[in-house]
Amino acid sequence: MQDKKIITQTNSDNEPSTANSKIILMNEDDEDRATLVRVYPNPSTSYFTVNIETANTDKISVRLIDVSGRVVETKNNLSGSQTLRIGNNLKAGLYFAEIIQGKDRKQIKLLKQE
Numbered sequence: 001m002q003d004k005k006i007i008t009q010t011n012s013d014n015e016p017s018t019a020n021s022k023i024i025l026m027n028e029d030d031e032d033r034a035t036l037v038r039v040y041p042n043p044s045t046s047y048f049t050v051n052i053e054t055a056n057t058d059k060i061s062v063r064l065i066d067v068s069g070r071v072v073e074t075k076n077n078l079s080g081s082q083t084l085r086i087g088n089n090l091k092a093g094l095y096f097a098e099i100i101q102g103k104d105r106k107q108i109k110l111l112k113q114e
Contacts, residue, residue, distance in 0.1 A: 022108045026101050027056060037099050043111035047088040053081045058102040065096045087112060
């Protein structure tokens with residue numbers, strides 16, 4: 001993997017953030033298999049864009065979960081670098097986007113506004 005420097009700010013939860021997006025790094029202990037996931041805009045009044053950058057061949061799943069723990073949207077068997085839209089049909093409220101790749105699992109808080 002080529003050397004890349006990613007400069008991020010941190011938000012009030014001390015999570016990486018740039019302006020109105022959230023960024024997570026998956027498989028960070030193995031840079032040849034690392035995956036960068038950016039979700040924006042956050043908050044959103046319509047949909048969220050999920051941008052995935054990876055050279056890792058492990059399949060990726062994205063699940064949207066409401067505050068009650070119900071899975072309200074799922075995207076399975078994603079592979080490679082890609083961009084997708086999620087959450088277009090959600091009501092206003094707090095949600096969690098759970099990103100799963102191999103044994104790595106991370107969550108991003110998302111806010112859907114009216």
